[in-house]
Amino acid sequence: MLTHAHEKPLAPKRAVVIGAGGMVGGAILKELQNAKIPVLGITRKEADLLSPGGADALKALLQPDDAVIFVSAIAPAKNAAQVMTNLRMAEAAIAAFAAVPPAHLLYISSDAVYADDANPVTESSPVAPSTTHGLMHAARELLLRSEYKGPFAILRPTLIYGARDPHSGYGPNRFRKFAVKGEAIGLFGEGEERRDHVAVEDVARLAVRILQHGSTGVLNAVTGVATSFQDIARIVAAQFLPPAKVELVPRPGPRPHLLHRFFDITDCYKSFPDFHYETLESGLKRVHAEVQAGA
Amino acid sequence: MKPKIAYAGMTHLGLCSSIGGASKGFDMLGFDADAALVARLDQGKLPVVEPDLDDMLAANRDHMAFTSDPAKLRGYDVVYVAPDVPTDDLGGSDLTGLDTLLELVLANTRDDVVVVVLSQVPPGYTRARQRPGRLLYYQVETLVFGRAVERATQPERFIVGAPDGATLPPALKAYLEGFGCPLLPMRFESAELTKISINCCLVASVTVANTLAELCERIGADWSEIAPALKLDKRIGAHSYLSPGLGLAGGNLERDLTTVIRFSEEYGTDAGLIKAFVASSKHRKDWALRTLHELVLSKNPGARIAVLGLAYKENTHSVKNSPSLALIRNLAPWPLTVFDPVVPASAAPHPAVTGAPSALEAVKGADVLAIMTPWPDFKKLDPAAIAAAMAGKIVLDPYRVLDPVKAKAAGLDHRLLGVS
Numbered sequence: 001m002l003t004h005a006h007e008k009p010l011a012p013k014r015a016v017v018i019g020a021g022g023m024v025g026g027a028i029l030k031e032l033q034n035a036k037i038p039v040l041g042i043t044r045k046e047a048d049l050l051s052p053g054g055a056d057a058l059k060a061l062l063q064p065d066d067a068v069i070f071v072s073a074i075a076p077a078k079n080a081a082q083v084m085t086n087l088r089m090a091e092a093a094i095a096a097f098a099a100v101p102p103a104h105l106l107y108i109s110s111d112a113v114y115a116d117d118a119n120p121v122t123e124s125s126p127v128a129p130s131t132t133h134g135l136m137h138a139a140r141e142l143l144l145r146s147e148y149k150g151p152f153a154i155l156r157p158t159l160i161y162g163a164r165d166p167h168s169g170y171g172p173n174r175f176r177k178f179a180v181k182g183e184a185i186g187l188f189g190e191g192e193e194r195r196d197h198v199a200v201e202d203v204a205r206l207a208v209r210i211l212q213h214g215s216t217g218v219l220n221a222v223t224g225v226a227t228s229f230q231d232i233a234r235i236v237a238a239q240f241l242p243p244a245k246v247e248l249v250p251r252p253g254p255r256p257h258l259l260h261r262f263f264d265i266t267d268c269y270k271s272f273p274d275f276h277y278e279t280l281e282s283g284l285k286r287v288h289a290e291v292q293a294g295a
Numbered sequence: 296m297k298p299k300i301a302y303a304g305m306t307h308l309g310l311c312s313s314i315g316g317a318s319k320g321f322d323m324l325g326f327d328a329d330a331a332l333v334a335r336l337d338q339g340k341l342p343v344v345e346p347d348l349d350d351m352l353a354a355n356r357d358h359m360a361f362t363s364d365p366a367k368l369r370g371y372d373v374v375y376v377a378p379d380v381p382t383d384d385l386g387g388s389d390l391t392g393l394d395t396l397l398e399l400v401l402a403n404t405r406d407d408v409v410v411v412v413l414s415q416v417p418p419g420y421t422r423a424r425q426r427p428g429r430l431l432y433y434q435v436e437t438l439v440f441g442r443a444v445e446r447a448t449q450p451e452r453f454i455v456g457a458p459d460g461a462t463l464p465p466a467l468k469a470y471l472e473g474f475g476c477p478l479l480p481m482r483f484e485s486a487e488l489t490k491i492s493i494n495c496c497l498v499a500s501v502t503v504a505n506t507l508a509e510l511c512e513r514i515g516a517d518w519s520e521i522a523p524a525l526k527l528d529k530r531i532g533a534h535s536y537l538s539p540g541l542g543l544a545g546g547n548l549e550r551d552l553t554t555v556i557r558f559s560e561e562y563g564t565d566a567g568l569i570k571a572f573v574a575s576s577k578h579r580k581d582w583a584l585r586t587l588h589e590l591v592l593s594k595n596p597g598a599r600i601a602v603l604g605l606a607y608k609e610n611t612h613s614v615k616n617s618p619s620l621a622l623i624r625n626l627a628p629w630p631l632t633v634f635d636p637v638v639p640a641s642a643a644p645h646p647a648v649t650g651a652p653s654a655l656e657a658v659k660g661a662d663v664l665a666i667m668t669p670w671p672d673f674k675k676l677d678p679a680a681i682a683a684a685m686a687g688k689i690v691l692d693p694y695r696v697l698d699p700v701k702a703k704a705a706g707l708d709h710r711l712l713g714v715s
Contacts, residue, residue: 124574266581269588274628276593 001123002271005151005214012067012104012211015039018047018058018093019072023164023200024108024157028069031204037211040066049089058096067211068102070144075110076169077136090140094147104151105144106210108203111158111196111220111263113138120262123156123218130257153210155203157221158263161283162200163290171229172197172284175236176291179244185237186249191230194260196222199283209272223277224265235281239288297321297473298466301371303400304378305332305361307343308413308438312377314351315447317358319473324371328399330363337361344612344637345443365403372466376400377413377436382546386553388417394424401429409467411455415547417554418487421456430464432457433483435490440545441610452477456486494551498543498572500536505579508539508713518713519695539712541618541667541693542580544607549576549616583622583665583691586710590689591663598629599686601661603654603696604668605635605642612637618693619667620644632657636670655684662687669694678705 015032019025020041032039040061047057049072062068070093077083097105111121112134118125129135141154165173175185203221210219230246237244268275278286297320302313305327317323327333332342339356341349352359368374378396381389393414400410411432412421421433433456439446453471455463460482463471471478481489508518522537531537543549552569559566591598607617614620623631624644632649633640634657640650651657654673658664658681666673673696681697682688682705689708690697702709 122578264578264585266578266585269581269584270625273592273625274596276588 001267002153002210002213002215002217002219004271005216006212009209009212010214011035011037012214013038013065014063014067015211016062016066016068016102017041018049018068018070019043019108021045022071022073023162023166024160024203025069025071026164027162027200027204028071028108028207031201031208032211035208035212037208042072044072049092050085054089055092055095055099058093059099062096062100062102064100064103066100066102067104067106068097069106069108069207069211071108073108073136073140076131076133076167079132083132083136083139086136087139087143090143094143097148101148101150104153104211104214105148106153106155106207107141107144108207109137109141109154109156110134111156111222111261113141113156116258119260120264121220121222122264123220123267151214151216153215154218155207155210155221156218157203158196158198158223158261160200160203161197161287163287164200171195172232172236172287175233175244176288179236179240182244184245184247185233186247187230187233188249188251189255190248191233191246192228192259193256194226194228194262196224196226196261196263197232197280197283198223199278199287202277206268206272206275209275215271219267219271220263220265222263222265222268223280224263224268225280226260226262227280232280232284235284236288239285298372298469299324299370300470301326301368301374302413303327303365303368303374303376303396304414305329305336306377306379307345307440307443308379308436309375309377310336310341310343311345311348311438311443311447312375312413312436314348314355314359315444316470316473317355318351318448321358321470321473323359324367325359325361326363326365326368327361328363328365333361333363343443344610345441346610347444351444351448365399368400368403368408369405371404371408373409373411373470374400374404375411375413375434380414380416380550382550382553386546386549387557388415388550388554390416390420397424401426401431409464411467415490415550416487418484418491418558420487421483425458432464432467433486435486435493437490437493440613441608448474450474450476452479454479454481454486454489456481456483458483460485491551491554494548495555495569495572497536498548498552498576499568501538501540501543502572502575504537504539504713505542505575509579509582511713512715515715516713517715519711539693540579541582541712542576542578543572544580544616544618545613546615549573580618580621582693582712583618583667584625586691587622587626587663587665590708590710591687592629595662598662599660600626600629600631601651601658601664601685602631602633602643603635603657603664603666603673604670605633605638605640606668606670609668609670614638614642617668619665622665622667623648632659632661635668636672655680659684661685663689663691665691666694666696669696673697678702678707678709682706 020029021043029041113127115128161172233246301324302309303326313323313325409430435454457480511518556566634651678701693712
């Protein structure tokens with residue numbers, strides 16, 4: 001649950017997006033620009049948090065009145081080395097924040113921090129990650145919370161989709177890539193697992209609202225609607241002419257322990273009553289149009 | 296000769312209990328340090344809303360006196376101490392007021408007078424306040440807002456904490472026997488925990504109902520068909536609390552859950568079940584908010600909302616932890632009109648609320664209606680008249696105030712707890 005410092009939106013003097021080169025960071029940068037908020041986007045080019053001088057480079061770019069969104073990550077963190085890499089990035093950022101404390105800090109985390117059996121998931125669900133990716137985000141949250149003493153918010157998105165999705169994770173983006181190549185969309189098992197998917201633009205809109213309200217606390221960026229991969233595959237397949245084929249393929253391993261994941265989004269209704277998520281069907285249609293148009 | 300009984304603290308509990316005693320033919324005194332309150336009570340003006348309470352006071356006025364002078368307590372044989380014990384938002388109790396009133400009573404009563412703590416207290420309270428030469432007891436109160444007269448005049452049993460766990464002083468025994476129900480003396484800690492245990496059992500039943508009612512909403516079942524079947528099972532019982540609702544409200548049940556959790560932390564016992572009750576209540580309280588967003592607000596950003604009922608339940612003016620207010624608190628962006636037969640619109644936490652003079656006036660032009668308190672008057676509303684007055688058709692009716700068949704016939708999209 002978020003607590004707002006400003007009941008009515010108030011633009012920060014300047015917003016800084018650390019990790020502006022990625023899909024999520026880029027979307028947030030764009031949304032901040034749309035909201036006419038002065039913004040500095042920082043990519044690896046301006047401050048490489050993994051280089052020896054990364055913390056100093058970031059420090060030199062920050063100003064005390066900045067509202068900072070820390071989104072930079074090597075994701076997903078699939079093994080110990082990738083976890084440690086992400087923690088070193090966080091360590092550098094924390095060193096920079098210690099030298100130039102932001103007026104407000106928002107960390108873009110992940111719903112992977114929650115336990116698998118926390119259905120329905122809320123912001124109060126225990127943080128008990130079952131993956132190295134979840135562990136990485138949980139550790140970063142804790143490090144930031146421990147070392148940054150100012151107003152701190154965490155946004156935990158679920159599976160994100162968007163036109164600029166660089167990953168090929170099982171879901172809408174991978175399905176689209178197969179369809180574009182004229183190949184069948186492969187569904188593991190019956191594709192019966194139900195998951196929540198959120199548009200990157202909605203994540204960005206929430207991030208901007210959190211900055212504008214000076215919010216502290218935790219909010220999940222989730223739509224509250226879980227859709228089966230089979231339904232997602234059929235939506236994506238139908239966007240192509242002729243429609244892409246959907247094939248059931250044997251699972252590479254046992255069926256995942258987490259069959260379905262549902263979210264209760266009441267906290268979002270309370271934090272931002274007039275905010276509503278784009279539906280998955282509408283979002284996938286929009287993404288398809290954007291990709292077709294070369295956006 | 297009948298003992299003379301006094302109640303210190305003219306609260307909802309103290310008033311209803313003392314008037315109930317008067318109805319049994321005992322000479323009663325109601326004491327409160329608030330002289331203005333006592334003056335109003337003397338005129339028969341009661342500050343609480345309870346069916347039949349005003350009439351019962353009028354009918355037994357000869358046996359009921361009020362005073363703000365504590366010295367008058369000296370003439371009484373049993374003095375109950377019954378102030379409200381306020382709770383914070385987390386359900387924690389503030390016992391300061393009770394302690395202060397208890398000291399005042401002890402200072403203004405004879406040594407042979409039986410002093411009985413009637414307020415809700417945590418285990419250990421009464422034993423910790425024992426003192427040599429005084430008779431201090433604890434009695435479980437089972438007040439139910441909206442049914443206080445029935446509870447005060449026809450109690451199921453009296454549960455009394457006694458120093459030896461077994462014996463009641465003659466004056467107290469004579470008074471309680473006047474109600475014709477079983478007397479259960481027990482040790483202090485047992486009596487204090489009995490009160491909490493009763494409430495935990497009630498919460499357990501309600502939580503079962505709420506949990507399964509939510510499932511009903513998703514799988515095509517109807518909890519209103521299931522609950523009567525359960526009540527015919529003797530192990531569950533005809534009077535069991537199986538009506539789904541919008542979470543716990545009123546403060547007393549929440550207080551007891553908080554007490555159990557606090558004690559479990561102090562003594563290392565398992566309170567996982569109690570924490571689950573709390574989480575379930577919190578989840579269910581937001582049913583109306585979630586349903587409103589899913590059905591209306593996500594599709595109609597300018598929706599006009601009407602809410603009937605602000606009190607936490609029918610027949611009371613109390614809004615403590617009211618589901619209605621919890622809903623309204625999150626509706627700031629939308630135009631809102633409210634009506635409650637007792638609670639003024641100013642109690643609604645909304646920046647631009649409009650109070651309507653009647654229920655039908657409130658629903659005029661509304662895109663969606665939420666009936667958040669099951670006031671008897673609302674049950675008389677004609678669904679056809681509601682449908683004609685509203686701009687939209689969606690009615691959230693968690694307490695089944697409207698007849699579902701008539702509502703459907705009127706063309707309303709009638710949303711209930713526990714039904715798909």
